[in-house]
Amino acid sequence: MRLLIVEDDAEAAAYLIKAFREAGHVADHAGDGLEGYAMAEGGGYDVLVVDRMLPRLDGLSLIRSLREQKDATPALILSALAQVDDRVKGLRAGGDDYLPKPYAFSELLARVEVLARRRGAPASEPTSYRVGDLDLDRLAHRVTRGGTEILLQPREFRLLEYLMKHAGQVVTRTMLLENVWDYHFDPQTNVIDVHISRLRGKLDKGQGVPLLQTVRGAGYSLRAEPR
Amino acid sequence: MGSQKPSRSRLFRSTAFKLTLLYMGVFAIFATAALGYVAWNARRLIEDQIRQTIDAEITGLSEQFRQGGVRRLLVVIEQRSRGPGASLYLVTSPFGERLAGNVEQVPVGLLDRAGESEMPFARSAEDASGARPAMAIVRVYVLPGGFRVLVGRDASERDRLRIVVRRAGGWALAVVLLLGVLGGFVIARRILKRVDTMSETTVGIMTSDLKERLPVSENGDELDRLAINLNTMLDRITVLMGGLRQVSDNIAHDLKTPLTRLRNRADEALRPNATTDDMRRALEGVTDDADNLIRVFNALLMIARLEAGQARETMANFDASAAANSVAELYEALAEEAGATLTSDITPGVTMRGSRELVGQALSNLLDNALKYGKPSDDAPAHVSLILRQEAGDVVFTVADCGAGIPPDQRGRALERFGRLDSSRTKPGFGLGLSLAKAVAGIHDGTLELKDNRPGLAAVLTLPVDGAGGGFGDVPAS
Numbered sequence: 001m002r003l004l005i006v007e008d009d010a011e012a013a014a015y016l017i018k019a020f021r022e023a024g025h026v027a028d029h030a031g032d033g034l035e036g037y038a039m040a041e042g043g044g045y046d047v048l049v050v051d052r053m054l055p056r057l058d059g060l061s062l063i064r065s066l067r068e069q070k071d072a073t074p075a076l077i078l079s080a081l082a083q084v085d086d087r088v089k090g091l092r093a094g095g096d097d098y099l100p101k102p103y104a105f106s107e108l109l110a111r112v113e114v115l116a117r118r119r120g121a122p123a124s125e126p127t128s129y130r131v132g133d134l135d136l137d138r139l140a141h142r143v144t145r146g147g148t149e150i151l152l153q154p155r156e157f158r159l160l161e162y163l164m165k166h167a168g169q170v171v172t173r174t175m176l177l178e179n180v181w182d183y184h185f186d187p188q189t190n191v192i193d194v195h196i197s198r199l200r201g202k203l204d205k206g207q208g209v210p211l212l213q214t215v216r217g218a219g220y221s222l223r224a225e226p227r
Numbered sequence: 228m229g230s231q232k233p234s235r236s237r238l239f240r241s242t243a244f245k246l247t248l249l250y251m252g253v254f255a256i257f258a259t260a261a262l263g264y265v266a267w268n269a270r271r272l273i274e275d276q277i278r279q280t281i282d283a284e285i286t287g288l289s290e291q292f293r294q295g296g297v298r299r300l301l302v303v304i305e306q307r308s309r310g311p312g313a314s315l316y317l318v319t320s321p322f323g324e325r326l327a328g329n330v331e332q333v334p335v336g337l338l339d340r341a342g343e344s345e346m347p348f349a350r351s352a353e354d355a356s357g358a359r360p361a362m363a364i365v366r367v368y369v370l371p372g373g374f375r376v377l378v379g380r381d382a383s384e385r386d387r388l389r390i391v392v393r394r395a396g397g398w399a400l401a402v403v404l405l406l407g408v409l410g411g412f413v414i415a416r417r418i419l420k421r422v423d424t425m426s427e428t429t430v431g432i433m434t435s436d437l438k439e440r441l442p443v444s445e446n447g448d449e450l451d452r453l454a455i456n457l458n459t460m461l462d463r464i465t466v467l468m469g470g471l472r473q474v475s476d477n478i479a480h481d482l483k484t485p486l487t488r489l490r491n492r493a494d495e496a497l498r499p500n501a502t503t504d505d506m507r508r509a510l511e512g513v514t515d516d517a518d519n520l521i522r523v524f525n526a527l528l529m530i531a532r533l534e535a536g537q538a539r540e541t542m543a544n545f546d547a548s549a550a551a552n553s554v555a556e557l558y559e560a561l562a563e564e565a566g567a568t569l570t571s572d573i574t575p576g577v578t579m580r581g582s583r584e585l586v587g588q589a590l591s592n593l594l595d596n597a598l599k600y601g602k603p604s605d606d607a608p609a610h611v612s613l614i615l616r617q618e619a620g621d622v623v624f625t626v627a628d629c630g631a632g633i634p635p636d637q638r639g640r641a642l643e644r645f646g647r648l649d650s651s652r653t654k655p656g657f658g659l660g661l662s663l664a665k666a667v668a669g670i671h672d673g674t675l676e677l678k679d680n681r682p683g684l685a686a687v688l689t690l691p692v693d694g695a696g697g698g699f700g701d702v703p704a705s
Contacts, residue, residue: 088541155556181553181557183587184584194564195557
């Protein structure tokens with residue numbers, strides 16, 4: 001995956017480029033908004049990671065200008081202004097995701113990978129998902145594993161649906177809270193972990209291969225083979 | 228600076244003195260104008276009377292002339308001229324010779340044209356030598372045959388009036404000026420003295436840690452109102468400063484502990500005989516601690532921004548019932564794992580204007596607290612309920628538990644930042660949850676109240692259905 005990182009803090013940018021390369025991605029760097037706009041316009045990037053405050057052209061204007069040029073490259077906004085209305089402003093400007101500073105790199109990586117995957121995905125969502133011997137039928141609201149039906153609560157169903165949609169990828173706790181419960185705040189305790197362990201109990205109980213795996217320091221991943 | 232006796236120049240510069248002078252000036256102008264108007268009218272009245280008298284004389288003399296000719300006219304004029312307080316008379320021949328009358332001299336050319344004019348006159352020699360000769364209003368009348376008759380009357384009455392009015396006006400003005408300056412001086416001195424006392428006290432207040440208060444007299448005048456308001460403001464500043472000091476003390480105290488722990492973990496990793504595993508574990512602990520600290524700072528920043536009234540522009544209409552259900556579902560699993568029960572009783576279909584995100588966060592904080600502190604005893608499971616009702620123009624969220632509750636006198640402190648009530652601070656958490664919920668209530672123009680659930684605590688979040696009323700232009704006034 002090819003990334004463009006638009007960040008004026010050289011140290012932070014160097015850290016991000018190194019970390020993304022270690023994760024197996026290619027990352028370019030632009031030091032200000034205008035340079036970032038020129039590089040992004042050249043195209044070829046899968047995801048843009050844009051700092052909100054940039055010299056010469058701020059991050060929101062950069063994304064807005066790209067969208068006006070019908071450039072739909074997924075963009076993630078990084079912001080030190082981590083409160084309430086900033087997310088809304090960022091998404092209104094055409095950003096696809098928003099991450100307040102400071103963040104864990106694992107969180108950024110997980111979100112960037114989801115954004116990159118979304119780009120290649122078909123416009124309409126499939127009616128069913130399959131991971132290993134686990135099947136989810138979105139129309140019938142039915143989940144089976146190895147042919148045996150698993151009964152899930154509506155919210156558990158949405159949780160599993162999101163995990164299966166991003167099967168093989170790492171999803172973080174905040175991503176789950178955002179997409180399953182539609183809240184963006186930081187829950188004070190491990191509320192998400194409890195839901196995951198409940199779901200895991202229902203999915204993997206008495207099964208040889210655990211599907212729902214914990215990724216230490218990052219989140220969870222649903223996959224057929226152990227990592 | 229600060230002398231008891233107001234110095235003269237300060238007195239003259241004082242607002243009270245300037246105001247008095249201004250009033251006085253305006254009054255003097257009006258008084259002069261009024262006096263001038265009266266004098267002008269009186270003068271006109273006098274002149275009218277003189278003219279009427281002259282007209283009557285001329286009518287009478289014309290009558291004599293018609294009946295007896297010039298001779299008769301001359302006789303009558305000679306008679307009238309001699310009477311006391313007589314008018315002025317002069318009759319001349321067509322060649323300009325003086326025929327009769329009591330006027331000795333006439334300005335050149337006056338007799339050439341008929342009509343009214345004014346002339347100086349002297350009835351006797353000593354009058355003529357006066358510095359200012361008396362003036363008379365005269366009328367020249369041409370008889371058939373070229374004889375000219377001049378009839379006039381002394382107008383010195385009119386001139387005397389002018390002198391009297393001018394003198395009276397001058398005196399009155401002088402008295403007004405004197406009284407004004409004196410009055411202004413006295414008033415300014417009085418007010419300046421009180422203002423000086425106030426400003427001296429203010430200096431005292433600034434140097435004495437805001438303990439003193441301004442003196443308030445019993446007059447109830449504007450200076451007293453000012454003093455009372457300033458005192459109220461000082462009280463409020465004292466309370467706010469106390470709160471601020473409390474918060475910064477708490478921050479220092481509450482952040483020292485996790486920072487010390489973080490340091491200790493780093494130390495652990497740096498031990499000479501630490502294995503890679505030890506180091507990894509220690510670093511993971513360090514990351515967790517740092518994340519927690521960041522979380523605390525984020526919460527503090529968020530409270531500050533909410534209290535400053537930001538985030539209002541993201542408000543929109545949302546389904547409060549669905550939002551509450553979502554939070555309840557989020558916490559049900561957690562409650563179950565902790566062996567507690569969470570029941571929700573949510574009136575469906577309640578919508579309100581506000582920030583769904585913030586309301587959700589506030590409810591999440593309240594549920595978190597209830598699950599943490601809502602146990603009847605250490606062994607018994609907590610029972611927590613989330614209730615949503617629509618009451619009149621408000622949406623009322625209640626999070627109730629059956630724990631120890633909070634005594635009424637400590638409820639205010641529980642809503643403060645870092646206002647944790649267990650002094651030992653053994654339970655996890657930073658005591659920011661309730662104050663964040665309170666800030667969320669505040670930005671919606673709502674309230675957060677802590678009540679007695681008998682037993683336990685009931686946190687009641689009351690938010691107006693139409694959102695923060697004054698904050699938006701697009702909300703119709705209810």
